[in-house]
Amino acid sequence: MSTGALTEAMAARIAREMPLLALEDVVGLVGFERFEDAASEPLVTETQLAVLEGKSDLVWSRQELLERWMQLRWVVHGHHAMVPSDALARAARDTELQGYCCDDVTVRGRTLHVSVPPIAGITLPDARGRDWLVADMLIASEGDGQQWRVLLEAPSDTPQQQAVAGLRIDWPAGTSVREALDRFVREAAPGVDWHGAWRWILGVLLAHQPPPARA
16 A cells, blocks of 8 residues: 655656756746756756755756756747658658758747658667667757757657767858768767758758748
8 A cells, every 4th residue: 555655766857857847936927038048047946956866867857958948948939840741751861951051940830840850760779779760850049040959859769768869069150061960960969860860850940931942
């Protein structure tokens, strides 16, 4: 018979949820212009320090904050979404990025959900190093559009669990897309074909919303 006492696992789940509830409170005040505006609010950071233990918990909490922020932002910005055709999904793998500059890169609606078919071939490793195909991504254009947040989600073989990657990339004005991607790849975590992933992402977006001069 249950005594009504919280188990350690239950207490940990509640603790991890509390910073997310704090985030939901503060976005009503600071808006969704930039993730850092919300994540650095005292209500969020003080809640993290009060209920979480250790550096690893804080790292996981930040990842979960980004996931919740992007999901809320997508709803607020109108549920913009696209499902690439099989032909586009296949062709985007071979996108030629030569000649594009960062000023060409835009995200319609400020936050966009993209369904990723298996043909895209984008994978993420799980904690045991096994690769899983990415099935969904959210792309958020921050501030003046020269920064993106990208959330990649890859379902695994374990119910309720998936491999997730939260990314930030800068698109400096006047810089080529290739230069920006090379800088990102040098600093990114290993184990993912980031050049291939970005080639597909940009191929789909540029086909969906070409730069004015190329439309």
